[in-house]
């Protein structure tokens with residue numbers, strides 16, 4: 001299935017004022033299938049776009065999709081917290097527009113051999129970069145019960161985290177886990193029957209939790225958002241689409257920290273204006289219509305910010 005870009009028009013409209021100057025630089029931090037990048041390059045003929053993805057398959061796919069923009073694009077296999085180094089290597093020291101569209105793409109979910117999807121049987125892998133890191137099989141077959149439960153609770157907000165972890169430990173003593181369907185079934189069986197009937201597939205949250213852990217998504221994002229804010233040019237704008245409450249919390253916290261002045265209330269000092277201005281007071285969601293056409297949009301939360309003072313260091 002071709003990945004449908006989420007909140008496309010809203011993202012473009014928010015970035016637009018920053019992209020009118022000649023040779024404006026845009027970084028798509030999560031290139032994926034190149035859906036947002038394709039539209040950015042089409043709508044703003046004056047921009048150069050650097051696309052980053054940690055998944056080589058995504059880079060290859062986007063290269064083909066964006067071939068007609070050759071000369072205006074630089075595609076880089078990297079982790080997005082490396083953005084400052086990536087733009088420096090491409091000869092830039094500041095960025096006018098940055099887009100993060102977090103999580104995995106429909107393309108990755110569809111490549112059943114990657115083991116992201118609980119609904120398809122596949123080897124338990126779940127690494128976005130298949131060349132690096134531990135696989136889901138290594139985690140479920142070797143981690144202790146407490147650590148497994150922590151992963152399911154913290155990254156999946158799973159109420160039955162300990163029950164699932166205990167059951168995994170018992171099952172792996174009989175036979176090690178090698179594929180996603182057996183793990184999905186064991187998770188389903190660990191959840192009390194009465195709660196199984198609501199809220200989608202019972203293994204969904206635990207699979208998402210494993211993916212977030214395996215790809216170290218939370219700590220990378222905690223480093224990446226401040227690093228990206230730091231390289232925004234004056235009047236540069238950044239849009240972030242999150243799909244998980246932990247992600248949205250990190251974005252909210254980083255945006256709030258730079259958009260408020262640091263002078264404590266009540267001190268007889270004139271506060272200096274903040275260097276950044278929030279473009280969204282609250283997070284924004286997708287419309288009912290978009291959700292009905294693209295279920296991926298269901299959990300999206302959009303936040304945007306503009307740099308108003310100073311220039312990129």
Ligand SMILES: C[S@@+](CC[C@H](N)C(=O)[O-])C[C@H]1O[C@@H](n2cnc3c(N)ncnc32)[C@H](O)[C@@H]1O
Nearest residue numbers: 005030032033034035036053054055079080101
């Ligand atoms: C939701 S998809 C992006 C889809 C894209 N906006 C489109 O419209 O086609 C997210 C992409 O970000 C990549 N990704 C996730 N975490 C990353 C990270 N820390 N560094 C670089 N790429 C990452 C994934 O490999 C995936 O291809």
